[in-house]
Amino acid sequence: MKRETLCKQTDMQPGEMRQFQLGRRGILLVRDESGDFYAVGSECAHQSAALVNGKLERMWVGDTVGESRPDDERTVVVCPWHNYEFDVATGRSPCDPERLRIQTYRVEIEGGDVVVNL
Numbered sequence: 001m002k003r004e005t006l007c008k009q010t011d012m013q014p015g016e017m018r019q020f021q022l023g024r025r026g027i028l029l030v031r032d033e034s035g036d037f038y039a040v041g042s043e044c045a046h047q048s049a050a051l052v053n054g055k056l057e058r059m060w061v062g063d064t065v066g067e068s069r070p071d072d073e074r075t076v077v078v079c080p081w082h083n084y085e086f087d088v089a090t091g092r093s094p095c096d097p098e099r100l101r102i103q104t105y106r107v108e109i110e111g112g113d114v115v116v117n118l
């Protein structure tokens with residue numbers, strides 16, 4: 001398995017995302033509001049918009065129709081073109097999780113470096 005260092009842990013603030021290009025592969029690195037890092041494919045699974053131009057939000061969840069609340073544990077990236085959302089932990093879109101999904105990559109912090117497993 002190939003591994004790449006993307007940046008220092010301190011280079012990104014919580015709530016920030018950045019795009020990295022590793023050869024032909026675009027990686028979107030996300031630091032959620034809790035300070036945890038996630039890496040996903042940088043293109044939207046719908047029509048390939050650059051997700052780095054979207055925004056990060058809490059995922060809205062609910063057990064009852066008509067009632068929902070933001071989940072403090074789950075973050076989505078919202079596509080800038082048609083507002084589809086993708087869970088940064090699973091890569092799946094909550095509205096169509098089987099069909100609309102983006103690649104996810106495991107992230108590790110090593111000596112202050114953010115390392116992605118490709």
Ligand code: FES
Pocket residue numbers: 044045046047048049079080081082083084
């Ligand atoms: S291109 Fe992302 S939702 Fe359409």
